[in-house]
Amino acid sequence: MQAVALVPDGPELRVIETERPSPDDGEALIRTLAVGIDGSDRRIVAGEIGGDVPAGADHLVLGHEAVGVVADANGTGLAEGEVVAPLVRRPVDAGSRFAENGELDVAPPGTFHECGITGAHGYMAEYFTANPEHLASVPDSRAEYGFFVEPASLLEKSLEQAFAARSAFAWRPERAFVLGNGNLGLLALARLATGDEFARTYCLGRRDRPDPTIDFIEAVGATYVDSRETPVADFADTHAPADYVFETTGYPKHAVDAVRALAPNGVATVQGIPEESDSFAVDCGAFHSELVVTNKALLGVVNSRRSHFEAAAEWLGDVPKSVLDDLVTGIYGLDEIEAAFANSPETLKSVVSFDL
């Protein structure tokens, strides 16, 4: 079968011919429909993060935002033809409590591989195998958008964490502010703008009109915030303080500035991973005081688990297809793989199609 792989020397992105995997006991064989590409994938290909090949392999199959159909249930209880999205992490030790609880998203570093990212093959191949506990069901009606389940699951985890952190009192959030208009930011904005939790939504970018990201932001009913005019630290004064901030930029100072953008009792979740150490002068006195005096919360969130995939799949089944269509700016075959991984101001979400 064909697969899209990273060969460590270079590193180099290649379409390779490799053996179709055979499911082990307890695993199903999945036929891939499509795989989305995100900023992490581009950083892996650029040699900036991840990219470790699995033990004994000479390449890493890429791709962690996948959707497929069950081709061979292999006695797992899955239904052949069922549409599924696979989780990203796999345990180094299947007997760890994190693996047994299905909570690899909170397992300590070093105790898991990340499929398509580091240490385990991903899903950008005609077929892959997976245990049902690492698969979430996707509504048939959304099979063609199922690659959104993985990134959307990160927002579901973040929302779960945010609401849990405010669960000891009557939190009544109204305004959500997404930092970043990349593909995760826009998908999160779509979820927040179409969900029931928030009455008003905002999205930070640094683009001039006309621009497809600004068009998308306004099409879902959100307010565009140009960071060149309104830095995150000035957001509360310029607009209104946010009850929830969802950060995707990985800009190092945004973890600190997000706290300033919050209303009393507000919560910010940070998901972006800065590329490197980066020192700034920070008014730690003001940062510390604001956290305390108005009961604010700052939470780091990475990865997601099956329940978050299921919540994301449920949302995907509810959201109008037109919103999803607006996010998909390119569907590529294996003969266009360089173009699929390229990025431009017009790129929102690029997808590699195996059978869309």
Next chain:
Amino acid sequence: MQAVALVPDGPELRVIETERPSPDDGEALIRTLAVGIDGSDRRIVAGEIGGDVPAGADHLVLGHEAVGVVADANGTGLAEGEVVAPLVRRPVDAGSRFAENGELDVAPPGTFHECGITGAHGYMAEYFTANPEHLASVPDSRAEYGFFVEPASLLEKSLEQAFAARSAFAWRPERAFVLGNGNLGLLALARLATGDEFARTYCLGRRDRPDPTIDFIEAVGATYVDSRETPVADFADTHAPADYVFETTGYPKHAVDAVRALAPNGVATVQGIPEESDSFAVDCGAFHSELVVTNKALLGVVNSRRSHFEAAAEWLGDVPKSVLDDLVTGIYGLDEIEAAFANSPETLKSVVSFDL
């Protein structure tokens, strides 16, 4: 009756003669047993924080860590002779949702007064009045230590917030690290060291032996961490990463450094309020990455509500009196009020007695 008040000019600390309050409908009359003094009280007297007199008054009665007995139930349903500790905040608007929910601890600034701190009289007087919803019951056996309920309630709120923030997965904390060996830090350490939540406890200070705070830390079975040898940012490497950090220092950089002291999935609550703006060079890239990659949480916590007072009173009923005795280093009458408010390296908790 006699009361300890702050007169704004100066400002000046004085024992004054004032009228005994009459309970309004719905209020009980409480006879004060004792009132503890904390760092906030000393800062109020120094003119650094709070100190606003109630509308129409020319002084502010001090004291917010009080215990008393019901002298006149006045039809409230309280039992005369019942031992009670009063909450700190009172609503500006009794019809606000925060007032109606009993959640003034998360009400926005400007919507409440703080008794004995700013805008409303405190409890350092022979009698005070209060509505039962602003009183928590204290076990009779701990009447003489009831002034610990208010500060201990802050830890109860912080623990509630910390566990709520980790409630969406199986959090199994083992190590707690208290930043600060002032009276709140040591009381919190006593609670954490004697409670069931943590197997190991640590407390940060910057004192040389022999020292009464180090003696107390070790007496409750905790490990003393000298910040001159082991700054907070080095704690995890020198000892072991903490699952929970409880900050009381108000040192501006501790909100940031606490995150570095945490284990994966750890949570830090910050309660200290820095005196002023204070800028430091912060590696925001590392701070941001650590939060994200290991799912860490940083929560600001201020004030507390009735359920936290009740939890604190319950703990107070369980903890050996000897632990509490070790914390009380001075009991003063009204004729020694300057001495009661003085501070020294030997001072752990000073208490003004009305009838202990």
